[in-house]
Structures are given as C-alpha cells and as structure tokens.
Amino acid sequence: MPTQASGETPAAPPIAWRRKDLLGLEELTREEILTVLDQASGFKEISTRSIKKAPTLRGKVVLTLFYEPSTRTRASFSLAAQRLSADVQELDLDASSAKKGETLVDTARNLRAMGVDVFVIRHQQAGAPALLARSVDSSVINAGDGTHEHPTQGLLDLFTMREKLGNLKGRKVALVGDITHSRVARSNIWGLLKLGAEVGVVGPKTLIPGALKELGVRIHYHLDEVLGHYDVFNILRIQLER
Known part of the structure; x- marks a missing residue:
C-alpha cells in the first residue's frame, strides 16, 4: 500500500487521477503531487522482487x-x-x-x-x-x-527528499548551479513550493533569473555563505547545450 511520509498531513483520501497528461509540476496541485509520490512509494517495492x-x-x-x-x-x-x-x-x-x-x-x-x-x-x-x-x-x-520543465525528474527529486526527510513542509532546499537554463530546477522549484518547502537558489548572477524572487525564492550568489542554512543542496550542472 502507498505510504505517507512521516509527520506529513495526508492528502486524505488520495485523489483520483483525472489528468490525461503530465506536462509540468507548475500545473499540478499539492494533492496531485502527493498522490503521485504516495503511489510511487507503493510501486517501489516491485524493484525488490525476483520477478520485477x-x-x-x-x-x-x-x-x-x-x-x-x-x-x-x-x-x-x-x-x-x-x-x-x-x-x-x-x-x-x-x-x-x-x-x-x-x-x-x-x-x-x-x-x-x-x-x-x-x-x-x-x-x-x-x-x-x-x-x-x-x-x-x-x-x-x-x-x-527545452528550458521549460522536467516534471518526472522533479518528482523523483521530491520523492528522494521526502524519503530522507519526511514532510517537506518548512524544510529548506537550495538549488545550486545553472538555474537559468535548467528545466530540472524549474520543476523542483514548483514542486517544493507547493509542498511548503522554503526554496533558495545559489549561483552566479548570470545563471539565476531575478524573477524567481516573485515566487518567494531566495537568491544567493556565494555557496559558502549559506552552507549551514539549508537542509538539502541539489547540485545542477551547467547546461552547455542550451
């Protein structure tokens, strides 16, 4: 059965999935994201079977x-x-x-x-x-x-953080690197904000969109100044191809 992360208020009962497509986390509700994560917890057991x-x-x-x-x-x-x-x-x-x-x-x-x-x-x-x-x-x-979204990678990152930390509400998560060109960063930001996390980004000014402030995302330019202030650091590569 799907499991609920420790200490997390359940999206009770799990909602019926009514979307035809999965195009981005920006369009999903908190309840929809939690439903996907809970179902993923149940399906994870398949990979431990002798016949997967x-x-x-x-x-x-x-x-x-x-x-x-x-x-x-x-x-x-x-x-x-x-x-x-x-x-x-x-x-x-x-x-x-x-x-x-x-x-x-x-x-x-x-x-x-x-x-x-x-x-x-x-x-x-x-x-x-x-x-x-x-x-x-x-x-x-x-x-x-393109540079829009990578929703399944975002969901996987949320799943991993949730397994390690439990409820993500109030947790502080920083994305480090090329935020401007990273579709993974965008999906992470939308998902984390909808689950109640505090989100920051770290990198040089040329790789961070200033508009993120409008979403409540904190912007930092020096990693060493914030190392003790976040629960998770998600390190993103430079998107040379973009």
Whole structure:
C-alpha cells in the first residue's frame, strides 16, 4: 500500500487521477503531487522482487519519442513501463520520417493510429509536449522540453527528499548551479513550493533569473555563505547545450 511520509498531513483520501497528461509540476496541485509520490512509494517495492513485474499497464503501448539525447531518463522510462507490463517501443528518430521533415504532430498521429497509448517525449523546444498533448488523444508525459520543465525528474527529486526527510513542509532546499537554463530546477522549484518547502537558489548572477524572487525564492550568489542554512543542496550542472 502507498505510504505517507512521516509527520506529513495526508492528502486524505488520495485523489483520483483525472489528468490525461503530465506536462509540468507548475500545473499540478499539492494533492496531485502527493498522490503521485504516495503511489510511487507503493510501486517501489516491485524493484525488490525476483520477478520485477506488476500488471498495471498490461495491454498498453508506451512509446518513447526523444528528440534530444538521453541515457538515464530514456532507460528508466522503458524499464518502468516494462515492469508495469506495458509493451514498449523506442522510436529511433535518426531512422524515422522525422529526418525527411515529418512534423512532430504528424509523426505522433500516425503512431497513435497504430495503437500507441502513451507518448514519453523529450524535445529541445519548450512547449512541444503540450502541443503533442493537444494533438492526440493518447496520454503524453513530458521527459524534458527545452528550458521549460522536467516534471518526472522533479518528482523523483521530491520523492528522494521526502524519503530522507519526511514532510517537506518548512524544510529548506537550495538549488545550486545553472538555474537559468535548467528545466530540472524549474520543476523542483514548483514542486517544493507547493509542498511548503522554503526554496533558495545559489549561483552566479548570470545563471539565476531575478524573477524567481516573485515566487518567494531566495537568491544567493556565494555557496559558502549559506552552507549551514539549508537542509538539502541539489547540485545542477551547467547546461552547455542550451
């Protein structure tokens, strides 16, 4: 059964999930985020079994559509879908009609006609997953779009912090590094704020958007000055490709 983090007021009872797509944490409510995290706690047990399978997605087809390079995200989505008994297809875009100029929407509509139930998409353009979600009746999961969001990485970070710290309300979390270009940072910030954490960012002025102050995010420019003031430091790499 899903478990509640120690000391956390439950989102009681867990809400029924009514969204077709997962496009970003900005659009999710606190209760929706907690529901996902609680369900993830229950599913985590699958990875400890000798046969790592559950029938949750039996009969469903999940297709990964990655317009940017990926190792961990792509592999983890494929493994997760397989462990939930889905049929998984990984489209090789270098060998697809996309190389001949076929648009994202046309590609997806053709694949939907073949029976794809869930698209997992990574794209260099912010908003591409939202465009796809409006264009097909399949579910769409954003695996990172430009500098916009990376919601599943944000949820994973929240899950890890919650396992280690329990209730995140009132906890102080700092994101360190290239905040301006990091979609992971944006998803973390939205998720942490909705769960009641105090959020700070640390880095050089050129890599921190000043507009974050409007969300109540604290801005720091020197890491050594804040090392004793936060419960968690999430270190982000420089996004050279952006």
